[in-house]
Amino acid sequence: MRTAAWMNAFLGKLVLIEIHAQEVPATGLAPARLLLINSDDWGRFAHEAKNWDCRWVAAWGEDSGDDLIANACFEKEGAYLVARTRIPRTNPVLASHTPYYIAADRPERHIQDMLGIAFTDHPDARRWTRHRAWKESEYPLRKDFPAAGNPPAQTPPNDNYRFLFAHGAGVYEIPVGPVHAGIIEPGHFRFQAVGETILNLEERLGYVHKGIEKIAEGRDATGLARLAGRVSGDSTVAHAWAACMAMEKAAGIEIPPRAVALRAIMAERERVANHLGDIGAICNDVAFTFAYYQFGRLREAWQRLSRDVFGHRLMMDGVVPGGVAIDIGDQMIAAMRSQIASQRMELAGLYNIIDDLPSLEDRLDTTGYLSPETASAYGALGYVGRASGVAFDARKDAPYAPYDRLTFEVPVLTQGDVAARVHVRAQEILASFGLMEKLITELPPGPIRADWTTAPLGAEGLGITEGFRGEILSYVRFGENGRIARYYPRDPSWLTWPTLEKLVRDNIVPDFPVCNKSVNGSYSGHDL
Amino acid sequence: MLRILGKIQRIGIVTEPLPKNDEPALEEIGAQLQAKIGEMFSSSLAIREVDAGSCNGCELEIHALNNPYYGIERFGVHFVASPRHADMLLVTGPVSRHMEAALRRTYDATPEPKLVIAVGECGANGGEFGVSYASCGAVSNVIPVDAVIRGCPPTPSDLMRGILQAIGGLPARK
Numbered sequence: 141m142r143t144a145a146w147m148n149a150f151l152g153k154l155v156l157i158e159i160h161a162q163e164v165p166a167t168g169l170a171p172a173r174l175l176l177i178n179s180d181d182w183g184r185f186a187h188e189a190k191n192w193d194c195r196w197v198a199a200w201g202e203d204s205g206d207d208l209i210a211n212a213c214f215e216k217e218g219a220y221l222v223a224r225t226r227i228p229r230t231n232p233v234l235a236s237h238t239p240y241y242i243a244a245d246r247p248e249r250h251i252q253d254m255l256g257i258a259f260t261d262h263p264d265a266r267r268w269t270r271h272r273a274w275k276e277s278e279y280p281l282r283k284d285f286p287a288a289g290n291p292p293a294q295t296p297p298n299d300n301y302r303f304l305f306a307h308g309a310g311v312y313e314i315p316v317g318p319v320h321a322g323i324i325e326p327g328h329f330r331f332q333a334v335g336e337t338i339l340n341l342e343e344r345l346g347y348v349h350k351g352i353e354k355i356a357e358g359r360d361a362t363g364l365a366r367l368a369g370r371v372s373g374d375s376t377v378a379h380a381w382a383a384c385m386a387m388e389k390a391a392g393i394e395i396p397p398r399a400v401a402l403r404a405i406m407a408e409r410e411r412v413a414n415h416l417g418d419i420g421a422i423c424n425d426v427a428f429t430f431a432y433y434q435f436g437r438l439r440e441a442w443q444r445l446s447r448d449v450f451g452h453r454l455m456m457d458g459v460v461p462g463g464v465a466i467d468i469g470d471q472m473i474a475a476m477r478s479q480i481a482s483q484r485m486e487l488a489g490l491y492n493i494i495d496d497l498p499s500l501e502d503r504l505d506t507t508g509y510l511s512p513e514t515a516s517a518y519g520a521l522g523y524v525g526r527a528s529g530v531a532f533d534a535r536k537d538a539p540y541a542p543y544d545r546l547t548f549e550v551p552v553l554t555q556g557d558v559a560a561r562v563h564v565r566a567q568e569i570l571a572s573f574g575l576m577e578k579l580i581t582e583l584p585p586g587p588i589r590a591d592w593t594t595a596p597l598g599a600e601g602l603g604i605t606e607g608f609r610g611e612i613l614s615y616v617r618f619g620e621n622g623r624i625a626r627y628y629p630r631d632p633s634w635l636t637w638p639t640l641e642k643l644v645r646d647n648i649v650p651d652f653p654v655c656n657k658s659v660n661g662s663y664s665g666h667d668l
Numbered sequence: 669m670l671r672i673l674g675k676i677q678r679i680g681i682v683t684e685p686l687p688k689n690d691e692p693a694l695e696e697i698g699a700q701l702q703a704k705i706g707e708m709f710s711s712s713l714a715i716r717e718v719d720a721g722s723c724n725g726c727e728l729e730i731h732a733l734n735n736p737y738y739g740i741e742r743f744g745v746h747f748v749a750s751p752r753h754a755d756m757l758l759v760t761g762p763v764s765r766h767m768e769a770a771l772r773r774t775y776d777a778t779p780e781p782k783l784v785i786a787v788g789e790c791g792a793n794g795g796e797f798g799v800s801y802a803s804c805g806a807v808s809n810v811i812p813v814d815a816v817i818r819g820c821p822p823t824p825s826d827l828m829r830g831i832l833q834a835i836g837g838l839p840a841r842k
Contacts, residue, residue: 273765273802280801289801297769318770321749323717323730326767347766348721351802370796373725373821417731430672436735437682443732453823454725493671664723667764 144217147173150192159185161223168390168601172213172220179225182210183235183261186244189214194221195532196241196519198613198630199248201255203283208232208257212244213602213613218538222602227257236262243519243635250668254281254353269346269667271298280354287354298328303342306332311339314649318347325663329652336648341641349667356627357619361387361461361592364624368614369456371629372665377403377410378607379629379665380459382614385540385603387461390618391595397584399463400541405476405579406446406455406464408572411608413442413454415565418660422562423494425654426503434490438483445479448472463589473580480573491566504559508655510643512554520639521632522610523568524659526552527560534606548575556643558658594622609633609662631665683739694825698743701832705744708835709755713745715831716754716778720771720810721764721803725821726788730758732824740828751778756834759784759811761791763804775811785815785834787827792816 154161159181166174177185189196197213197220207226214221227234236259237244248259249268256279270276273295279285306313311334318326328344356367361384368383369376381403388395420435443453449472450458451465458465494500510520515528525532533550535543551567553560595618603614610632619625640659644652705713717730733740734747748754751774763771775784786807789795794805807813817830 271766285801287800291765291801294772295765295768297773298766318767319718319751319774323719323727323747325719325722325724325727326770347770348719348764349766349802350721350762350764350797351800352797354802355797355800367796370723370725373723374728376723376725417728430676433736434675434679436732437679437737440732440735440737454728454821456725456820489671489675493675662724667766 144219146192146216147219147221150188151175153192154185154188157184157188159188161185166222166600167392168386168599169222170389172222172602174222174224177223177225179227179234182223182225183237183239185223186212186235186237186240189221190240192216196237196243197611198615198628198634199237199244199251200615200628200630201251201257201281202617202626203229203255203281205229205283208255210234210251210257211615212237215532215538220538220602220604232257233260234258235260238262238264241519242517242638246638247630247634253279255279256282266302269349271346271349272296272300273349280351285354287351287357298344298346301344303330303344304332304340306339308334310334327663331649331652333649336650338644338647338649338652341644341652343637343641345637345663346667348664350664352668353626353628356624359624360622361391361624364616364627365459365461366457368627368629369459371668372631372633372662373454373456374414374662375410375607375609375612375631375665376454376456377406377459378605378612379614379631380457381407382603382605382612383616383627383629384459384461385605386601386614386616387595387603387618388601389603390599390601390616391593393462393590393593395463395590396587397542398467398586399588399590401579401583402464402468402588403459404542405576406450406458407605407607408576408579409442409446409450410455412569412572413439413446414608415569416442418657419494419562419565422504422558422654422657423500425657426500428494428497428500431490431494438486441479442483445475449476460589462592463587465589467588473583476576476580480576484570484573487566487569494562501559503651503654504562505557507558507651508643508647508658510556510639512556514642515556515639518639518642519635521635522608523561523564524636524639525610526550527564528556529554532611534604534611538604540604542579546575546578558654561658607632609636609660629665629668631662633661633663633666637661637666682736683742694738694828697825697828697832700836701745701828702743704832704835709744711744713756713831713835714748714754715745715756715758716748716751716774718751718757718759718771718774720759720761720767720791720807721797722760722762722788722790726760726791729821729824730760730787730827733827738824738828745831751775754778754782756783756785756831758787758831759791759807759813760787761805761807762794762797763807763810765802765804768804768810771807771810783814783834784811785817785830786813787817787830788822789818789820792818795820
């Protein structure tokens with residue numbers, strides 16, 4: 141991460157237009173800079189950030205007793221800015237950022253449901269995360285709300301949500317979910333269609349809301365790392381890394397170089413495993429089962445070596461506060477090296493096959509088109525963004541150790557269709573192979589874990605990593621005795637789910653599964 | 669097309685024919701599973717998987733049962749799209765309160781006789797998430813459960829073994 145020149149000019153401009161913003165030191169958030177904003181200026185601040193082409197990254201709130209705190213994070217040229225404001229608990233009203241940043245839409249509704257901050261000019265007053273497990277007048281992230289809550293004996297179904305309606309001759313609706321037909325996570329999709337063509341899709345998520353933000357409170361560092369590793373099982377390494385990075389920055393702990401490298405090896409292994417599985421699944425969704433079984437075979441071999449090297453097929457709990465849980469020996473290094481070599485050869489052959497197969501071309505090219513303009517407006521991340529010209533990759537653009545000393549390619553395309561998303565992921569696998577080879581070759585000697593020291597009361601930290609879906613942000617603040625007072629993980633799915641609604645329009649209903657798989661949002665990571 | 673056929677021929681069948689060090693007794697479990705399914709489900713066990721709140725780790729491993737290494741279909745086990753076609757529900761958890769009604773409805777839609785297996789630490793006992801304002805915890809807190817497969821997540825071999833054990837205890841149907 142770096143501080144770019146634009147930020148000082150931006151701060152100067154804020155003074156000029158009389159937005160009251162005060163920069164305060166925040167070592168745990170660094171290199172991100174922290175600005176305290178007058179609550180009256182909250183909306184204008186976002187407007188100005190938009191004028192400067194800052195990217196909206198995340199928003200989260202916190203109950204600090206008398207006041208409620210709202211945070212919003214922005215990024216430009218790899219430099220992050222956290223804006224913070226306080227509003228009285230007795231009148232928790234704030235201007236919305238959604239009029240300027242469409243990406244803030246659902247996150248602000250999440251804050252409204254969880255913390256009870258009303259965003260006055262928000263264009264959509266409907267609840268988002270809340271279904272019917274707690275009352276409209278209750279806010280789970282308030283300190284006076286017990287983690288056990290006061291749930292009804294049986295939670296009624298979420299059948300009183302107002303979906304958008306479409307009118308007109310021949311328009312019909314298809315409700316899908318929450319229980320889907322495959323082995324996948326639950327969520328509801330409401331289609332309006334004419335014939336086979338999708339006019340509109342509306343997502344209704346929140347079904348796997350498990351209260352992660354609330355049950356994080358009071359955990360110790362080790363407990364939080366375990367929880368972070370279960371925000372989204374397919375991104376267990378990337379989420380645990382982001383949470384540990386945040387906790388380590390808050391506690392002022394430097395982790396050993398060997399641990400840094402091992403975390404990156406695990407993160408790249410996770411990226412490759414997910415890309416392999418999803419490329420196969422995308423091909424399967426258009427009935428090219430050959431690729432499904434071939435990529436599934438490579439993924440299984442890959443997962444088995446992850447188990448041999450790091451003790452777990454998904455490498456869960458491999459990232460721990462202060463470092464990593466497991467060291468690796470020469471034999472495992474050799475095994476990883478030879479697997480990379482053999483899979484590189486296998487993939488060269490498979491890529492040749494899927495690259496010019498007419499049946500795949502027919503189904504994947506131009507399907508699920510996301511324009512670069514829409515991708516950028518929604519702040520799309522990861523392969524969804526990079527297939528539509530939005531190049532941001534935290535490893536490259538806001539590099540953290542060890543990526544700050546590594547060179548690698550980040551593939552970026554502008555075609556924006558399912559084929560482009562597949563292509564970006566295919567190329568990312570090869571880039572990860574190269575990264576892992578370098579990391580293995582230059583693996584520093586030494587310890588794999590630093591001693592943990594209790595973070596002081598109120599210490600906060602920000603961790604940002606690049607998971608396989610894109611940038612993950614993790615905010616942590618410690619309370620008394622080194623216990624967690626606040627944990628907020630922003631999975632990249634928050635920013636890619638809304639793009640699915642846009643990119644399926646005018647596609648045929650039978651192409652929805654492949655469009656959905658090509659985005660592959662995490663339900664769990666989003667619903668928290 | 670020739671390249672595809674060539675690849676298929678070169679790779680051959682990777683489905684594990686014999687017990688290997690890293691996946692002990694897969695074949696053995698499979699053979700028993702197949703025999704039991706033959707005896708009790710006319711050689712075909714239909715499973716409906718329900719994610720009732722999982723972190724998706726369990727889903728990744730349940731998916732793996734269909735990859736060519738495990739190829740669970742060869743033993744007569746297949747995953748179906750509707751609970752109405754299912755003999756068994758494989759439920760991952762914890763059961764989020766927002767999924768509670770959907771899980772009950774899925775259970776009710778599954779014809780009798782039916783088996784329910786709670787999968788993973790969370791499905792078995794709430795795991796990392798426990799019981800809270802948002803989570804009902806274990807699957808058995810919401811619907812009757814016949815067996816549990818523990819693990820975070822359980823490996824594909826754990827899953828195969830667990831399915832076998834669940835049907836192993838049943839009296840023969842015919």
